[in-house]
Amino acid sequence: MKIAxxxxxxxxxxxxxxxxxxxxxxxxxxxxxxxxxxxxxQALQESIAxxxxxxxGTISGTDTIAATSAAGEFVIISxxxxxxxxxxxxxxxxxxxxxxxxxxxxxxxxxxxxxxxxPEGSATESAQALLGDDYAVVGALHNVSAVTLNNLExxxxxxxxxxxxxLEAKNKVIALLDNLGVQSYNAxxxxxxxxxxxxTPILIRLNISKAVPFSHAGxxxxxxxx
Numbered sequence: 042m043k044i045a046x047x048x049x050x051x052x053x054x055x056x057x058x059x060x061x062x063x064x065x066x067x068x069x070x071x072x073x074x075x076x077x078x079x080x081x082x083q084a085l086q087e088s089i090a091x092x093x094x095x096x097x098g099t100i101s102g103t104d105t106i107a108a109t110s111a112a113g114e115f116v117i118i119s120x121x122x123x124x125x126x127x128x129x130x131x132x133x134x135x136x137x138x139x140x141x142x143x144x145x146x147x148x149x150x151x152x153x154x155x156x157x158x159x160p161e162g163s164a165t166e167s168a169q170a171l172l173g174d175d176y177a178v179v180g181a182l183h184n185v186s187a188v189t190l191n192n193l194e195x196x197x198x199x200x201x202x203x204x205x206x207x208l209e210a211k212n213k214v215i216a217l218l219d220n221l222g223v224q225s226y227n228a229x230x231x232x233x234x235x236x237x238x239x240x241t242p243i244l245i246r247l248n249i250s251k252a253v254p255f256s257h258a259g260x261x262x263x264x265x266x267x
Contacts, residue, residue, distance in 0.1 A: 042066050042067065042113050042114075043066075043067040043068070043069060043111060043112055043113050044061060044066060044067070044068055044069075044112055044113065044114075044115040044116070044117060044217075045068075045069050045070075045071055045108045045109055045111060045112035045115070045116045045117065046058050046068060046069075046070050046071065046108075046117045046119055047070075047071040047072075047105055047108060047109065047116065047117065047118055047119060047120055047128055047132070048071075048072070048118065048119035048120035048121070048124070048128075049068070049069075049070025049071060049072065049078065049081070049082075049102065049108075049119060050070060050072045050077060050078055050081045050102075051119060051120075051121070051187075052187035052188075052190075052191065053119050053144065053182075053185075053187045053190065054070060054117070054119035055070075055081065055085055055190075055191065056187050056189075056190025056191040057117065057119065057144075057182070057190055058070050058082075058085050058100050059085055059088060059089050059092075059100075059190070059191065059193060060190055060193075060197070060221050061098060061220065061221070062085070062086070062089050062097050062098040062099065062100050063089055063092070063093055063095075063097055063098075063193065064098070064220040064221060065096065065097060065098050065220075066098040066220060067098040067099050067100075067101075068098060068099070068100045068101070069082075069100075069101045069102065069103060069107075069108045069111045069112065070082050070085075070100065070101070070102045070103075070108065071102070071103060071104060071105040071106075071107070071108025071109060072102070072104065072105065073104065073105060074104070075102070075103045075104030075107065077102075078102030078103055078104065078108070079101070079102040079103060080102070081102055082100045082101050082102030083102075085100045086099065086100045088193075089193070092193045092194075093193075105128065105131060105132060106131065106132065106135070109132045109135045109136070109139075110135055112139060114138075114139055114140055114213070115139065115140050115142055115213075115214070115217060116132070116136065116139050116140070116141050116142065117142045117144060117182075118141060118142065118143045118144065118145055118168065119144050119145070120145065121145075122145055122146070122147045122148060122164065125145050125147075125164060125167065125168070126167070126171060129141075129168055129171050129172060130171065133171075133172055136172060136176055137176070139177070140177040140178075140179060140210045140213060140214065141168060141172070141176065141177065141178045141179065142179050142180075142181055142182070142214055142217075143164055143165050143168045143178060143179070143180050143181075144180075144181060144182040144183055145164040145168075146164060146183050146238045146241040146242075147159060147163070147164050147167075147238065148241070148242060149242075153242060153245050154242045154245055154246045154249075155242050156238060156239050156241070156242055158235065158238075158239075162232060162234070162235045163180070163231070163232070163234035163235045163237075163238050164180070164234065164238060165178060165179075165180030165204060165205070165231050165234035165238070166231050166232060166234060166235070169205075169206065169231050174206070177205070177207050177209075177210035178205055178206070178207075178210075178231065179203060179204070179205035179207075179210050179211055179214045180203070180204045180205060180231060180233075180234040180237065180238070181201055181202070181203045181204075181214055181218065181225070182201060182218075183202070183234070183237050183238050183240070183241055184199060184201075184202070184237070184240050184241055184244060184259050184260050185197060185199060185201070185259055186244075186248070186257040186258070186259060188256075188257045189257050189259070196222060197221055197222065197223050197259075198257075198258070198259055198261075199223070199258075199259020199260050199261055200223065200224045200225065200226060200259070200260060200261050200262045201218055201223050201224070201225040201226070202225075202226055202228040202233070202237045202260070203215055203218070203225050203226065203227055203228055204227075204228045204229050204230060204231055204232075204233040204234050204237060205230070205231050206230050206231050208227075211227055212227075215227065224262070226262060240260060244258060244259065244260070
């Protein structure tokens with residue numbers, strides 16, 4: 042298996058690349074600058090080699106188009122919101138038989154403690170509208186701290202809410218995320234992303250608050266204690 046992470050040179054994408062590679066999955070990170078992606082991939086590969094003596098997946102890097110083409114079934118979109126539409130539009134012809142995992146949150150410009158939802162309702166719905174209903178788009182991983190992802194000495198300390206309009210695609214994404222040692226839940230159709238994505242700026246606000254005695258928190262679905 043090989044997955045592509047577009048925007049893989051950023052904190053979120055880099056953390057995911059390391060986590061999947063440690064789980065034995067090959068990763069190709071994509072960037073507009075293929076040379077930069079290749080350099081970043083080499084650094085990430087070296088970091089996981091230092092963190093684990095076990096056999097790991099490989100991390101390679103190239104430009105966005107080549108990375109998408111190299112992916113097997115899964116393409117993770119981890120670009121800034123400002124690049125979301127342009128990225129999807131550029132790779133649309135290559136996504137027909139793939140599952141797009143959109144982790145982008147449309148944070149307000151110059152204010153990460155708020156969202157500026159697009160007319161479609163969320164980034165996930167925006168991706169679905171741009172690509173078309175026959176494309177498999179799944180929203181996931183919106184509420185995971187990049188710091189947590191990059192701290193390989195710590196397990197991922199939250200659950201994952203997964204949403205989308207195609208049940209089979211969601212189930213495949215949940216199975217993929219099982220490799221990260223997390224609990225994932227089917228949170229409904231793509232419109233659920235309106236709520237899920239909006240949780241992220243709340244977490245950011247809490248994580249930077251001096252009144253909260255922790256940082257880099259996520260969300261957890263807890264059963265009743267009775």
